[in-house]
Amino acid sequence: MGIKIRGTGSYAPDKVLTNADLEKMVETNDEWIRTRTGICQRHISAPEQACSDLAEQAARRALDMAGVAPEELSAIIVATITPDHVFPSTACLLQHRLGATKAFGFDLEAACSGLLFSLETARGLMSANAKYRYVLVIGSDKMSAVVNWEDRNTCVLFGDGASALLLENCPGEEDSFLASDLGVDGNSLEILSLPAGGSRNPASMETVENKMHYVHMAGRDVFKLAVNAMVSSCRKVLEEANVSIDQVRWLVPHQANERIMKAVAQRLPLEEERVFMNIGKYGNTSAASIGICLDEMKRADLINPGDYILLTAFGGGLTWGAILIRW
Numbered sequence: 545m546g547i548k549i550r551g552t553g554s555y556a557p558d559k560v561l562t563n564a565d566l567e568k569m570v571e572t573n574d575e576w577i578r579t580r581t582g583i584c585q586r587h588i589s590a591p592e593q594a595c596s597d598l599a600e601q602a603a604r605r606a607l608d609m610a611g612v613a614p615e616e617l618s619a620i621i622v623a624t625i626t627p628d629h630v631f632p633s634t635a636c637l638l639q640h641r642l643g644a645t646k647a648f649g650f651d652l653e654a655a656c657s658g659l660l661f662s663l664e665t666a667r668g669l670m671s672a673n674a675k676y677r678y679v680l681v682i683g684s685d686k687m688s689a690v691v692n693w694e695d696r697n698t699c700v701l702f703g704d705g706a707s708a709l710l711l712e713n714c715p716g717e718e719d720s721f722l723a724s725d726l727g728v729d730g731n732s733l734e735i736l737s738l739p740a741g742g743s744r745n746p747a748s749m750e751t752v753e754n755k756m757h758y759v760h761m762a763g764r765d766v767f768k769l770a771v772n773a774m775v776s777s778c779r780k781v782l783e784e785a786n787v788s789i790d791q792v793r794w795l796v797p798h799q800a801n802e803r804i805m806k807a808v809a810q811r812l813p814l815e816e817e818r819v820f821m822n823i824g825k826y827g828n829t830s831a832a833s834i835g836i837c838l839d840e841m842k843r844a845d846l847i848n849p850g851d852y853i854l855l856t857a858f859g860g861g862l863t864w865g866a867i868l869i870r871w
């Protein structure tokens with residue numbers, strides 16, 4: 545069973561928030577943000593734009609690229625931690641909006657690793673049953689809705705965006721997905737979480753007063769864990785696929801921090817020129833980031849058929865992983 549990526553799409557809202565803009569909101573400065581993170585600006589949704597609106601734009605672009613109609617979709621998986629609602633799922637809203645009359649769908653929550661977890665899930669469905677011919681995998685997050693804009697430790701890092709990958713099941717063709725390694729560790733709630741709004745701490749005056757509806761993060765711990773986990777997963781998938789790091793055309797890491805990405809590259813090892821980075825323009829767009837990279841790379845003709853591309857991510861949960869694809 546050969547699963548191929550037939551279309552890519554991405555979307556970032558029009559409004560740009562620069563580091564200079566942030567200087568007026570919290571005690572920070574452009575130089576600190578650039579040197580510590582590599583971020584120069586991020587895109588911020590309009591108040592009326594929610595996760596599904598960002599996702600819809602990315603989805604339409606991926607469908608257009610592939611020349612596939614929404615009615616041909618058999619499934620929609622939306623990776624997000626900022627769904628429009630607790631329920632219905634963003635995938636349901638999107639099914640209706642796109643007119644994907646034959647698709648089922650669901651949201652998948654794995655924070656910044658969401659796109660990789662969704663790709664693995666889609667691949668499992670498609671490999672198990674040929675009736676899943678076209679599956680749309682989306683990463684979409686409106687992080688601006690869950691960031692505390694008074695907390696300089698976190699607000700400078702995140703941005704809004706969406707990306708979509710259209711997968712096609714091509715029996716008899718070579719599979720583009722060569723190997724994967726995914727992991728979770730639920731013993732690290734205090735390192736990276738959004739504490740309230742679920743059934744543990746339902747919304748109340750107290751949760752609002754205590755700012756529990758925002759991202760809470762221990763930045764330094766996340767940094768170290770992220771580098772170790774991504775390097776380990778990358779090594780495992782290369783070994784499983786019997787592909788050497790020298791054969792990899794592009795490393796496409798989740799765009800959390802330029803220094804994290806460079807540390808991963810250094811340890812694999814792989815030259816920085818082969819690491820795709822666009823964090824400067826978008827910040828950390830959570831589940832969307834790897835797909836935004838792939839879409840930019842595809843549209844800029846940076847990917848050729850046969851290229852080995854190593855995707856890797858790390859996020860809240862904790863969650864992490866790597867997937868090796870051959871374009």
Ligand code: COA
Nearest residue numbers: 572573576580656696697700763764766767800801858859
């Ligand atoms: N502007 C200016 N100063 C800031 C600041 C900001 N936006 N944010 C934090 N600081 C200050 C801190 O208060 C601290 O001051 P202190 O030394 O007086 O206490 C100082 O800068 C250094 O903080 P530290 O946390 O050691 O910086 P760092 O080099 O670890 O960088 C992060 C901080 C958040 C950029 C970095 O740890 C990181 O990127 N971690 C991973 C985060 C991440 O990727 N999360 C998402 C995972 S998917």
